Amino acid sequence: MRRSLMHPLLVLACGALLSGRASANEGPTDVQGPVVLPPEVLAMPVEQAILTAPPHVPPPVARRHAARVVVHLEVREVVAPLADGVEYTFWTYGGTVPGSFIRIREGDVVEFHLDNHPSSKLPHNIDLHAVTGAGGGATSTFTAPGHSSQFTFQALNPGLYVYHCATAPVPMHIGNGMYGLILVEPKDGLPPVDKEYYVMQGEFYTTGKYGEEGLQSFDMAKAIDERPPYIVFNGAVGSLVGDKAITAAVGEHVRIYFGVGGPNVTSSFHVIGEIFDRVYPEAGLSLPNRNVQTTLVPSGGATVVEFKVDVPGTFILVDHSLTRAFNKGALGMLKVAGEPNRVIYSGKEIDAVYLGAQADAGSASARREADLKRQIAAEIKANPAIAGLRKEVQIEKGKQVYMGLCFACHQPDGKGLPAAFPPLAGSDYLLADRERAIRTVLKGMSGPVTVNGKRYDSAMPPQEAVLTDQQVADVLTYVYNAWGNQGDAFTADQVKAIRSQTN
Numbered sequence: 086m087r088r089s090l091m092h093p094l095l096v097l098a099c100g101a102l103l104s105g106r107a108s109a110n111e112g113p114t115d116v117q118g119p120v121v122l123p124p125e126v127l128a129m130p131v132e133q134a135i136l137t138a139p140p141h142v143p144p145p146v147a148r149r150h151a152a153r154v155v156v157h158l159e160v161r162e163v164v165a166p167l168a169d170g171v172e173y174t175f176w177t178y179g180g181t182v183p184g185s186f187i188r189i190r191e192g193d194v195v196e197f198h199l200d201n202h203p204s205s206k207l208p209h210n211i212d213l214h215a216v217t218g219a220g221g222g223a224t225s226t227f228t229a230p231g232h233s234s235q236f237t238f239q240a241l242n243p244g245l246y247v248y249h250c251a252t253a254p255v256p257m258h259i260g261n262g263m264y265g266l267i268l269v270e271p272k273d274g275l276p277p278v279d280k281e282y283y284v285m286q287g288e289f290y291t292t293g294k295y296g297e298e299g300l301q302s303f304d305m306a307k308a309i310d311e312r313p314p315y316i317v318f319n320g321a322v323g324s325l326v327g328d329k330a331i332t333a334a335v336g337e338h339v340r341i342y343f344g345v346g347g348p349n350v351t352s353s354f355h356v357i358g359e360i361f362d363r364v365y366p367e368a369g370l371s372l373p374n375r376n377v378q379t380t381l382v383p384s385g386g387a388t389v390v391e392f393k394v395d396v397p398g399t400f401i402l403v404d405h406s407l408t409r410a411f412n413k414g415a416l417g418m419l420k421v422a423g424e425p426n427r428v429i430y431s432g433k434e435i436d437a438v439y440l441g442a443q444a445d446a447g448s449a450s451a452r453r454e455a456d457l458k459r460q461i462a463a464e465i466k467a468n469p470a471i472a473g474l475r476k477e478v479q480i481e482k483g484k485q486v487y488m489g490l491c492f493a494c495h496q497p498d499g500k501g502l503p504a505a506f507p508p509l510a511g512s513d514y515l516l517a518d519r520e521r522a523i524r525t526v527l528k529g530m531s532g533p534v535t536v537n538g539k540r541y542d543s544a545m546p547p548q549e550a551v552l553t554d555q556q557v558a559d560v561l562t563y564v565y566n567a568w569g570n571q572g573d574a575f576t577a578d579q580v581k582a583i584r585s586q587t588n
């Protein structure tokens with residue numbers, strides 16, 4: 086902090102201010118004396134604004150008419166925790182980050198006092214986005230330590246507005262926590278809700294890394310590069326966590342006034358486990374969007390979100406750029422108490438064993454098994470002894486098929502019967518065409534055929550409904566290797582290929 090005080094830019098700015106060469110947003114203008122208010126404004130009732138520290142919000146404006154509202158906002162430079170074991174010299178409006186929440190009504194004439202505490206080291210001012218007028222109040226509120234400035238503005242537009250310091254170097258003043266929200270209620274007010282909260286996101290450019298203990302100071306180089314170690318809600322890591330969480334009860338309607346102070350980083354504001362029933366986009370308080378999951382809030386902008394809480398639990402507020410939430414601090418909690426509604430949200434119903442990864446491992450092992458079987462088959466095929474044995478097995482099986490079916494016509498010795506059943510033993514017809522042999526057994530045969538010079542003209546019934554592919558392969562292997570015939574074994578695949586052919 087002390088080092089940052091000596092920042093050359095700041096020294097330059099101070100020099101400029103002291104010598105009266107200030108630019109629009111940085112320095113004082115001539116003091117013009119109290120404004121002469123017209124009778125209709127003088128006729129308005131006068132009231133003191135109630136200001137609140139975050140996460141609290143002043144009560145709704147009950148009035149349905151304009152008033153002269155007096156606001157006293159005090160600037161204080163305070164040392165406070167930014168995270169566990171991490172301290173920071175915050176520059177604040179009202180002693181907190183974000184600054185005090187200000188609530189007025191459209192049409193109100195505000196007599197605004199900016200009081201800079203005598204213990205402050207620096208001058209400060211305020212630019213309220215709710216103000217219509219050059220600098221948003223900044224030029225009228227440049228205030229040295231131990232001084233108080235006053236200016237008047239009329240709130241012409243309803244909305245939720247960011248206010249911030251605009252003293253040079255502006256990003257440093259905002260980066261040290263000088264921002265807050267002012268709500269200008271529409272003339273007819275806002276729909277009533279049960280709970281209202283005030284949350285602002287802002288980032289901190291500390292010289293140390295996230296979590297590095299001790300008093301941290303502002304790092305201008307990191308600010309220029311937009312590399313903040315901290316992006317937080319309400320001025321500190323954990324400001325809305327645990328005991329400090331915001332709360333509601335089941336059935337209540339919650340409204341959050343959410344703003345981004347920046348100085349640079351926008352927010353993808355989201356509440357985990359809730360849906361915003363209404364979002365007033367960019368806090369324009371006219372037509373709300375409905376049923377929104379995440380709403381984008383610009384730096385120096387705000388939003389108003391509303392939702393009914395239907396079930397109990399802890400609902401996490403985040404910037405859904407999630408490393409900001411989980412690594413830099415932009416995480417808060419809304420704790421909702423009440424009776425569960427297990428239809429809306431059951432909670433965990435069942436915890437059963439799920440074999441996802443193991444099933445994968447299982448199918449991997451099945452693939453491996455098939456692969457090994459293929460290797461064995463390849464080895465067997467390459468090994469003549471085993472291949473021969475397999476053929477022997479096939480011949481024996483095929484003989485069984487033959488002796489149960491074919492023998493009745495073709496005779497056990499394969500010689501057939503003259504003029505009725507052609508021979509298979511030594512059959513030139515059989516041995517000439519293996520595929521035709523398969524087709525004959527599967528599909529049957531009729532019409533004239535000449536075998537070994539002798540003519541037959543009869544019919545053989547199809548066997549495809551009777552024999553499996555393997556049985557056909559086996560019986561043909563037998564027939565091809567019995568009674569002096571010679572030939573390779575048939576395979577089930579060869580049979581299958583022909584079975585699938587149409588006639």
Ligand code: HEC
Pocket residue numbers: 487490491492493494495505506507508509512514515516522525526530531532533534536541542543544545546548560561564
């Ligand atoms: C019901 C009697 C019958 C049965 C059972 C029978 N066949 Fe035939 N088979 C015939 C007849 C008859 C022909 C000649 C058809 C023609 O004249 O067109 C024939 C022809 C053949 C032929 C072609 C001609 C040749 O001799 O080469 C083959 C091969 C054959 N049969 C194999 C078989 C096998 C193997 C079986 C057992 C799965 C079988 N047959 C069962 C009656 C039969």
Ligand SMILES: [Cu+2]
Pocket residue numbers: 176208209210250251252258263
């Ligand atoms: Cu300031």
